[in-house]
Amino acid sequence: MRENIWKYVSAVLVLLLAVSSVAVVLLYMQASELKSYTPSNVTPVVVETSLNSTCNETSYLLQIDELQRQVEFLKAQLRELNRPEGNTTIAVVPIFGLIDDYTALQVVPLLRKVAENDSIGGVVLWIESPGGYIGPVREIYSTVKKLNLIKPVVAYTGGIAASGGYYIAVAAEKIVADPLAEVGSIGVIYVHYDLQKNYEMNGIKVDVFKTGPYKDMGAEWRGLSDDEREMIADSIDTYFQAFLQVVSDGRGMPLNETRLYATGRTWFAMNVTGSLVDETGDIDRAIAVLSEELNVTKPRVVIYGSGGASNFGIFGSTALLLDPRYVNAYLKP
Template identity: 60%
Template structure:
């Protein structure tokens, strides 16, 4: 037989042997986790099914590497776990800017999942810089209702900011990748005064209105001092609602929340224990949810991606729960 064929066969047999050894080792350590010496200098990662991983020489190991390793272990653990009783985890993606379209898709789905007896828990996969006040508040409210009847975990691998974070605090737990951007707790209101631009282009705007504030915030004129006070009051009202939601959802005092209410985002690894519960990837989030469900090896169903329309419709004045970095492209300013 050709030497190349023998080499191929040998490689396959070696791989099969290695896989068998790894499988036996994983199963063995699930039943008999190794003891950790008192003088152990490496880090210890507690994983599902009482499996303990001890890593030597961890002085230079980053939180990203640790989280990635935990996620890989959680994935492998799921491969050897058995499905229990048809219990299902529903993964609901919430991507992009959160607007009326998002709410129209997400809210009915969450209500259906609340009534679906085969679904034991819901994983909210949130990758969003925020969105419009109304839809954000409505989705957050629906998540709180859902969490009354079954476990809900929020997960983000990239960005969970402003309105995206607002809806996440409705879940029992928040899991995020170490370098995911978290926070941007705040409200922004943008008013464009294009009155002089209209004049330069020979555009005259005739307005017929029933009250002096009916066109408050319109782009064809500046705001009056009284209107500026009204808008400031409105923004502060939305801000207080945001802070209260985070305080309730994260079990933090108002003052503690205010420390993170500067409008900026942080890497998840820097706010673990405050804005985030655990670091990790999708499988880590599933593992956290399974623990809340008191099951292992649950069936995971990912629902169709919720697409955000290209036209967001922001032009003129609007109040938003959104990270300001993502606002300019939406209004055609860059």
């Protein structure tokens, strides 16, 4: 990057601190929303709210508004500092197929190089993916989120950005999708292999030496205990709440509204325009949206290679950010 790199770094740190503050306050407010929610078939209990409570809520809302304006200001400053001098290049970075460690090893370094390239003004993140493993998805999401602070990112899908694919997309400034592209599948799925009876039928005996009762939790040679099922359910819910939060933050939707789309299904983009996606169109429209963001008319467009396909497979008990329709084909005991 240019000579004033430390100015960029300092500004990024300040911005991340502000974003963290916003996230904490939002979590507080959204927790309050959930506590006040009453199912339609339950008779509500009326509880009088004190004036002090109302004032606190107003104060939090004002703090959120102020922090959000500061975040937008700092982001604008960062982007201005990183605006290319002369001809502007738009980088099209593909994320195709199921997402695993190999995908992250290809995509993360590429996005970091794009961030350091002074000639590149912004990025179109071309996503065609039903999702994948939680760790790689979150790593790519984090990288895109940081990149979007410095250079605007527009996510695009022509076919599918589901589950982990959509998780990554919400890190972008805007999402453009083909009208018939499938988006959403907000949720988490856990796959457990229980081959105990298969082992017994084939005369296979497994001796396990372990230091604690849960050390082989999820192993394919036995089923799950009730305690283990409860622990796995808690883990899945934690991943799910994180997914809800990134969608809520990325799409600017209240948490309860986000939950309406968190049934695990996908939608055609044309039916969720204005909520899960910003607008419909093709890859050229996504480039045009980014060009408008950069205020350029004829940018140079460079499409990067995807690095080839990985040998994706679900080899053991694991949690996934993956559209459930794709699970069975990739089970590899």
